[in-house]
Amino acid sequence: MAQSTGRVAGKKAFITGGAQGLGAAAGRMLAKEGAKVALADINLAGAQAVADEINAAHGAGTAFAFELDVTQEDQWIDVLEKANEAMGGLSVLVNNAGIGGDGPIESLDFGLWKKVMSVNVDSVFLGAKHALTHMRAHQPGSIINLSSIAGLIANGNSPAYNASKAAVWLLSKNIALYCALRQAGPSGAAGPHRRAERHRQCGALSGQRREQVHDRRRDQGRRRHLGDVIGFEVPPPRCGGGPGPLA
Numbered sequence: 703m704a705q706s707t708g709r710v711a712g713k714k715a716f717i718t719g720g721a722q723g724l725g726a727a728a729g730r731m732l733a734k735e736g737a738k739v740a741l742a743d744i745n746l747a748g749a750q751a752v753a754d755e756i757n758a759a760h761g762a763g764t765a766f767a768f769e770l771d772v773t774q775e776d777q778w779i780d781v782l783e784k785a786n787e788a789m790g791g792l793s794v795l796v797n798n799a800g801i802g803g804d805g806p807i808e809s810l811d812f813g814l815w816k817k818v819m820s821v822n823v824d825s826v827f828l829g830a831k832h833a834l835t836h837m838r839a840h841q842p843g844s845i846i847n848l849s850s851i852a853g854l855i856a857n858g859n860s861p862a863y864n865a866s867k868a869a870v871w872l873l874s875k876n877i878a879l880y881c882a883l884r885q886a887g888p889s890g891a892a893g894p895h896r897r898a899e900r901h902r903q904c905g906a907l908s909g910q911r912r913e914q915v916h917d918r919r920r921d922q923g924r925r926r927h928l929g930d931v932i933g934f935e936v937p938p939p940r941c942g943g944g945p946g947p948l949a
């Protein structure tokens with residue numbers, strides 16, 4: 703059983719790219735703080751290994767592993783349904799899966815361009831589109847999309863990665879605004895200020911936390927630290943927050 707105490711006790715988080723790196727670190731952190739986690743990845747064996755490790759540490763039924771290619775809409779629909787059932791709900795979506803590996807624009811293969819754009823951007827669109835249906839029933843919720851400093855500053859050598867991560871910023875703002883405009887009930891009573899704040903933060907790290915991330919990039923364990931920051935982005939239940947309630 704997942705623990706009933708912790709900063710995010712009771713949250714149910716779906717994390718893409720959870721087999722390694724930041725996704726795995728976020729899964730470990732959220733589980734340590736009381737959430738149930740679903741780790742979804744094209745690498746099912748890797749996701750299962752992380753889930754097993756989390757269950758050994760925090761109890762059976764804390765973590766679940768699912769095979770998912772984030773570029774495939776039919777898989778998103780199916781796996782979100784299964785994760786929702788396994789965890790008893792869905793209140794957090796972490797769109798973390800992402801790839802780079804592109805090169806200079808003149809030699810970049812069009813197929814690789816499309817693949818990077820699809821894994822990094824289609825995934826955020828598909829995840830938010832289909833997760834919100836489940837998240838409506840478990841509010842307040844949070845959607846955390848992994849962009850990058852490469853979405854703000856071009857490096858001249860990764861056009862697809864630069865373009866895709868820039869797209870994640872504005873897509874996140876769009877999703878945040880969509881959800882904010884549909885707020886109703888007690889949480890929505892905070893009105894424009896709260897909505898503006900959510901819009902400002904919108905799916906990427908707030909300014910202060912971005913600075914923390916940049917400081918920590920120099921650390922050897924930077925992926926673990928970044929995973930912790932993802933966990934920190936999920937507000938505890940008593941704070942409300944997140945993109946809901948949705949009408």
Ligand SMILES: NC(=O)c1ccc[n+]([C@@H]2O[C@H](COP(=O)([O-])OP(=O)(O)OC[C@H]3O[C@@H](n4cnc5c(N)ncnc54)[C@H](O)[C@@H]3O)[C@@H](O)[C@H]2O)c1
Pocket residue numbers: 718719720721722723724725742743744745748770771772773798799800801821848849850851924925
């Ligand atoms: N590592 C960093 O310092 C850093 C900095 C800024 C942003 N990011 C972003 O954070 C995210 C995670 O980075 P990371 O370094 O942990 O990456 P990683 O390469 O270590 O892990 C990515 C995971 O995504 C999975 N994945 C790849 N394609 C997939 C697909 N089509 N469907 C499902 N899963 C797929 C991989 O199997 C892998 O488990 C990425 O979006 C990356 O762009 C990372």
